[in-house]
Every structure is written in structure tokens, then in C-alpha cells.
Amino acid sequence: MNKRSMRAFAFGIFLTASVIGAGYYDQGGQQNSMTVDAAKSQLEKAGYVILSESEFNHLKGKINIEEKEHPSPTNSVQETTKR
Structure with missing residues (x-):
């Protein structure tokens, strides 16, 4: 893997974790309603x-x-x- 593909892979992992985290925290407030x-x-x-x-x-x-x-x-x- 070269430098560019490694950065793209890291950015993909970061983006995926961000989307999952946003979904997790968004649903947290609705559970105790x-x-x-x-x-x-x-x-x-x-x-x-x-x-x-x-x-x-x-x-x-x-x-x-x-x-x-x-x-x-x-x-x-x-x-x-x-x-």
C-alpha cells in the first residue's frame, strides 16, 4: 500500500466510525422518552x-x-x- 491508499483507508474508517457514533448518540435521547x-x-x-x-x-x-x-x-x- 502506498501513502495515498493508506490515507484513503484511514479516512474511510474515520468516516464510518463518525456515522455510527452519530447514529448511536442520536438514538440515545429517544430511549428514555x-x-x-x-x-x-x-x-x-x-x-x-x-x-x-x-x-x-x-x-x-x-x-x-x-x-x-x-x-x-x-x-x-x-x-x-x-x-
């Missing part, structure tokens, strides 16, 4: 249930209480094998 309410609405339409953190912790506490009152047979087997 969804609001919280819009996200909740979209998830509910898809069949998901949305809980606040306090509701989740309340249900988690109920499950822990029920597991302590009525342990399942698989839990007791796992506890004996851990010893």
Missing part, C-alpha cells in the same frame, strides 16, 4: 400487575407468615439436608 404513567399503562395492558414497594413488602410479609405457620414438605426436607 416514556413516562412512568405510560410504562404502567403499557404493562397493565400486557397483563402485568403493578405494585408499589409498600404493597409488595406487605404481601411478602404475609407469605413469610403463612410459610412459618404451614411449612411445606419440601422446605422441611431442604432444612434437614442443610445440616
Whole structure:
């Protein structure tokens, strides 16, 4: 390769990287354009249930209480094998 073709090759790589970089940064601002309410609405339409953190912790506490009152047979087997 002579000097001229090497420069043309380097310029091509530089131009390609610039175009890809511009496209990458241009799309970055559009990804976070969804609001919280819009996200909740979209998830509910898809069949998901949305809980606040306090509701989740309340249900988690109920499950822990029920597991302590009525342990399942698989839990007791796992506890004996851990010893």
C-alpha cells in the first residue's frame, strides 16, 4: 500500500466510525422518552400487575407468615439436608 491508499483507508474508517457514533448518540435521547404513567399503562395492558414497594413488602410479609405457620414438605426436607 502506498501513502495515498493508506490515507484513503484511514479516512474511510474515520468516516464510518463518525456515522455510527452519530447514529448511536442520536438514538440515545429517544430511549428514555416514556413516562412512568405510560410504562404502567403499557404493562397493565400486557397483563402485568403493578405494585408499589409498600404493597409488595406487605404481601411478602404475609407469605413469610403463612410459610412459618404451614411449612411445606419440601422446605422441611431442604432444612434437614442443610445440616
